[in-house]
Structure formats: structure tokens, C-alpha cells
Amino acid sequence: MSTLDETSGQQGDVAGPVLRVSTDSIPALDRFDWWVEMVGNEVMPVTVRSAHAAVFQGRADAVELPDSQVAFFSFSPMTAHRSPVQIRRSDPEAYYLVLVHGSPIRLEQERGVACLGPGDMALFSTSHPLACDFLDHGRQVRLTLMRLARSLLPLASGKADRLLAEPLSTRAGSARLLGPYLAGLPEAAHASGPRERARLGHIGVDLAAAVLAGRLGAQDSLPAESRKSVLLSRINAFIDQHLGDPELRPAAIAAHHHISVRTLHLLFRDEPDTVATTIRRRRLERCHADLTDPHQRHRTITEIAARWGFHRPADFSRLFRGAYGVPPNEVRALALDANAVRGLLNPSAPLRGLAGQPTVRSMG
Template identity: 45%
Template sequence: MSLSHAATSVLSQSNSGLSRPDRFAWFIDAVREGIAPFALSSPYSGDFTARVVSADLGATQLATFSFPALDAVRTARHIRRGDPETYMLGLIQRAPMQVAQKRETVAVRAGELVLFDTSYPLEAVFPDHGHHVVVTILRLPRASMPLPDDQVDRLLAQPLSTCSATGSLLRHLMGSALGPVADQSQTENQRLGTIAVDLAAAFLAGHIDASGFLPTETRRRALVARIGAFIEANLGDPGLTPAAIASQHHISVRTLHQLFNAEPEGVMATVRRRRLERCRQALATPSLRKQPIGVIAARWGFSSPGEFSRVFKRTYSETPRQFRDGTAAARSPR
């Protein structure tokens, strides 16, 4: 078995180093520890290559499983032997699946989300399409969900569209968060976990018209996350002002600033920091070495080279040119 820690918060495991007869048993154990006990069967059980990448985000855990065709069954006996009382929200990233729970049987396509509950029997089928299945699971302890159980049960074993703003953001977070997690602090990862749970609650509430059950703080954090995604997508627009951001989200400018009062930085400080980070990344990119600094600054929304230079130096204690020259010198062979 190969095992690596990209950082203390991320665990990447593979069974490629094990003998072929031991690989399937390894994956059974990984599913039991990362999700819940299941009975698994596969036409590839004699040589079952799989990988699991997981991260502890405090309020939740996120894990991506990559594996061949597989059938999984969780029975009442499994539940009696141990139940984590957890909702599992799965993002089907590659290859479709079929899932059955509480007398509902549906097909779930790649790109869709599906919810299941470890407290009920479950059957999942991942057909053989000639390549590995990739599924990312977000663990949601039932105690963390502010929605009534009987309301959430309506969503079990249903393909959940991610076409809404919240759904799109949640899908992006689940599909890409394990990369940045490796380079973030424990505090940042715990904050990401809180955001993930809030987005999941808002996403599920939106599917059952139950937003009224969400606590005020959950709604606030979910809205801030949506605003953050909008900012990220529009950093290059010099017209990205508080008024424009507020209008896009149907709130007043005053409400926008109030939303960010509980965040580490204000809304325009967030815009400025992210623009600076993109510019700094571009200045350090060898292929962009000949691109004028003013062009880079304009691409990321700065209205003038002089303004960009002043803000950059105030933030990083050196001018953009000094930073670019310094990174180039560091790359040069000695």
C-alpha cells in the first residue's frame, strides 16, 4: 500500500503496493472507515486497484474514491452492528451509477449529486464502463443538519441537479477542494468545512423548499460563499464594485458590508487581495515574463499601473518589477 500526506490534513492512499489478493480487502476496509460497513462485490476483486484521497475539515470530512466496477450493499445487519448516523452526499465525477434506498431506485449521471443515509439499507451499483469510477463523498453528520429528518428523507436516492448557484458552488467545492486543502492551515480547512456544511444544507433546503428551517448564520455563510464565487469569476472586471456585487445578489450595499463584518476582511479587501494574488502568480510565471506589468494589472481589474504598483508594494514590501526580477533570478541556474 502506498500512503502519502500532502500535508497533515490530507491523506492519499493507494493499494497498488499490495499483492493482488489483498487489494480488494484493503478497499473494503477503506469504505468501512471512510463511509460505513458495506458488503462489496466486483468482477475485478482478484486485482482491484483503487485510490482514496481524504481530508478532515473539522465539521465534515471529504474523500474521493477511485475504483473499478463495483456493487455495494448495506443491510439492516450492517446498521445494527454500527451506524455513524450520517448523511453522505456523493458527487459522481466519472461513470454513472444506480442507487436504491427507501424503496427509491434511480440512475445518477456523472456531474450529479446524490444523498444517502447510513441509517437505512442501501444498494449501489457502479457498472463496468471500462474505466475507473470516481466518486467524492461529503460526510454530513445528522446532528449538523438544521433540516427536519423527514424532510431530508425525501431527497434520499434522488439525482440532485446542481444547476442552481448554490449547487454549482457546492459541486465545484467538492470536486476541487482536496487540492488546495493540502496547502492550507488547519484553521482555514476548518473554515472550509463549515462552509461546505452550510452550502450542503442550503442546497438540500432549496430542493425541498425548506429554506425557512435554516439558521440565520447558515444562510449568511452560504450567501457569503456565493458572493465569493461571484467575485472570483469577475476579478478582471474593473466595475466589480460593492454596488455591482450587491445588485447581482439582490441585496443592498449596506447589507453586503454587514455580511462581511463577520468575515476576516471586508468585501473590497477581499477583491483587492484576490486580484493581487492573481497578479503575483502571473508575475512569477516564466511564460509571461515578457508581458508588460501594466497589461497583467489591467487583466485582473486594476484601473492603472500606478495604482497597482502602490497597492502591490504596500502589501508585499516590494514593487511588482522587483518581485518579478527576484523570482526570475531565483530560477536561474547558478
């Protein structure tokens, strides 16, 4: 994000691959103008009105990926319009998926009109006139924007335009995976190197393409790699949801997804771990998180192990020690001691585990 990079010394905070900018460090009288300029440079030029211009507040957290960008916005209510003149002057030729978290949004583009509440999603384009009303319900607007370059979206040219400003279900198919992907992306990006972040970006584009293709009834038009990526995402989500099931094995996973066990193993051939290793690693990670969480101190180590699918204490202890270098009881003792010391130093701190009249501004 070019403007965000330029302003990061004054308004932004660079934290690895996730960049945060905020109006907090901008003089109050300049905040609205600064926000409009930032949106014009980083999303697209628009004309903005806000009844809150004099007391405007806004924040953006952005994750830049090779083929996409995901940004989390929180700002005072306003309206935004994009005109044909602004499109002719500057068009990044991109689609945006918007996922709403806070106050409702009314979105108009082409022949579509979408009234979106928390949890709803829709698509808009930088290449068509747009009207967007971020409704004032007495609280900040909160949303996620995922930018997708038109040239990289693996759908026939112009097909996605049929979905502009049309509500997209987030409760079925690939859309059920896209929401958690977007929510977990900042943490995942922080924990990943450049190569893994590139992979995360490809997964996001494939999931978004699958959501749009599913709505268009064009799943078969997606490239084989995109379909493979989406299937892997579904399998990984299934594994995460069933880690506590002792019957979670490759055969059960394959049967649930209507594929053979051989196909399942082939899907994981290029992954860092095999299917069985993936299940074991994620179970151990959940156990480690519980052992270092003071809110789980009422559970015994055996109970925590069983909660995540380990029903033989000796096997769990051996696997845990192999993964972390120390037995589970030592990890728990160290975590409890650390939290006790933290509480003594700062008793008020929570214990944690280790782990008016509208103002108009126009851009363009």
C-alpha cells in the same frame, strides 16, 4: 478517519490535514480485501462484488473537518450493497452526498433510483438498505463523498430522507457553489490553520444544507447563520468571477445579490477583510500568479494588471509592492530566472511558476 490513520505508516501518506491512502503498497492478492475493510470502517459496512478483484486498484484522499469529512475516491469498478442486518450491526447515522467525476453510477435507496453521470450528485443514508453499481466503462470510478452527520444537518428530522437516491442538480442555486467548494477543499485545507479549517467545514455543511433545503422548498427552515454563510459563499464566488471587471465595487455586488450596501458590509464584519480589501487582495493574487507563470510571459505587466482590474499602472505597482515587498517586474524576473535554471537542470521537465468472475466480500 480511524483506519486510515492506523494504516498511514504503510498504506497512507499524511500531508497535513489531507490524508492519502492507496492500494499501491498492498500485495496484489490482498488489495481488494483491504479496500473492502477500509470502506467498511470509514464509510459503512457493505457487501462488495468486483470483476476486478484480482487486479483491484484504489486510492482515497480525505480531508477531516470538525463537522464533516470530504473524501476523494478512485477505484476499480464494483457493486456494493448494504443490508438491514449490516445496518443493525453498525450505523454511523450519517448522510453522504456523492458527486460523480468518472464512470456512471446507479444508486438505489428507499424508493429512489438515480443514474448519475460525471457532474451529477445525489444523497444517500447509512440508515437504509442501499444498492450501488459503479458501472464498468473501462476506466476507474472517480467520485467525491461528503459525510454529514444526521444530528448536525440543520433540517427537520427525517426531511432529507425524501431526497435519497434522487438526482440533485449541480447547475443552479447553492449547488453551483458546492462543486467548486469540494474541488478546492484539499488545497484550501493545506493552506489553512485549524481555526480556518473549522470555518471551511462549517461553510461546507451550510452549503450542503442549502442544496437539500432548496430541493425540498424549505430554505426558510435553515438557521439564520446557515443562510448567512451561504449568501457569503455566493458573494465570494461572484467576486472571484468578476475580478477583471473594473466596476466591481460594493454597490455593484450588493445590487446583484438584492441586498443593501450596508447589509453587505455587515456580512463582512466578521471576515478577515472588508469587501474592498477582499477584492484588492484577490486581484493582486491573480496578478502575482500570472507574473510567475511562464505561459503568461507574452503579456506585459500592464496587460496583466489590466486583466485583473488594475487600469492605472502606477497604482498597481504601489499596491503590489505594498503586498509583496518587491515591485512586479522583479517578481517576474525572478520567476523567469528560476524556470530557466530548472529547464537547464532537467530539460524534459515542464516549466512551472513559483507559486473476470466477480469476487464477493462482505463487511459486517
